[in-house]
Amino acid sequence: MTGYNQLKSRSRSDYPYMLEYRTRWSDNDMYQHMNNSIYNFLYDSVINTYLIKHCALDPQNSSQYGMVVHSHNDYFASISFPAVAELGLRVNKIGKSSVTYEIALFEKGVEGVRSVGEFIQVFVDRETARPNAKGMGLEMREGLQRIAVGLPPSKL
Template sequence: MAPDALKTRKRSDYKFELEYRTRWSDNDMYHHLNNSIYYFLFDSVVNTYLIKHCSLHPPTSSQIGLVVHSHCDYFAPIEFPAVVDLALRVVKLGKSSVTYEIGVFERGHADVKAVGEFVHVFVDRESRKPGKQGMANNLKEGLQNIFVDSAKL
C-alpha cells in the first residue's frame, strides 16, 4: 500500500489495541525510538492477541507461527517518555498464513507515527510445514474477529 494512504490511518481503523510505555533504553542516539524497537512492538501486539484471543499457547501448541515477512513505514518519531498505543488488524487471512497491519500511535496525538506489516505462516511445530488443514480453527476464528476487508482499505 502507498505510504500516503497509510499516513491517514486512525485508531478507529483497527480492532485491537495494546498499550506500551517507552523506556529510556528504547531511544537511539538521535533521541527517538530505535527502528528495532518497532519490530519488538509488532511482535508483542501480535503475540498478545494470539495468546489472549486465539487460544495460542506457544510453549505447547502443535502449530507455531513463523514470521516470513515484515516491514515498517515511519512517518514521525516517538521519543522517551511516551505511552504508545499499538493498534492491530488482520488484512489478509489465508489457509495457513495471516497478514497483520499494526498502527503505532502516541498517546495524546491523533496522527499515526508508523504503520507496520507482519506476516505469519502457521506450521506444524515438528515438521515446520503447513498442515493439510491449514491453521487451527481457534486461530482462524480469533483472527477473523480482527479482519478488515482489504477492499475497504
C-alpha cells in the same frame, strides 16, 4: 499493497485491537527517538498478545505457531521516551495457513499515526516447522477473523 498516503492517514478507529506500551529509556537511540528495532519488537509483541488472549495460542504447548516470513514498516514521525505508545492491530488477509497483519503505532494523546507495519505469518507445525496440510486451526482462524478488516465473512 496499501499506498503510503493511505497508511499515513490511518487512525485508531482503523484498528479493532489496541495495546499500550510504555516506552523505556533504553528504547531510544543516539538521536533520542525510538530505535527501529524496537518497532519490530512491539509489532511482534502486540500480535502474540492477541494470539495468546484471543486465538488460543499457548506458546509452550500449541501444535502450531506463527513464523514471520515477511515484515515491512513505514515511518511517519518519531516517538521517544517517556511517551506511551498505542499499538493498533488488524488483519488484512487470511489464507489457508497464513495471515497478513497491519500494525500501527500511535503516541498516546497525539493525533496522527507514527508508523504502520506489516507482518505476514505462516502457521507451521511445531514438530516439522512446515505449514500444516490442513492449514491453521479453527480457533486461530476464528480469532483472526474477529479483527479482519475489509474481508468477506469466513465460511468456517
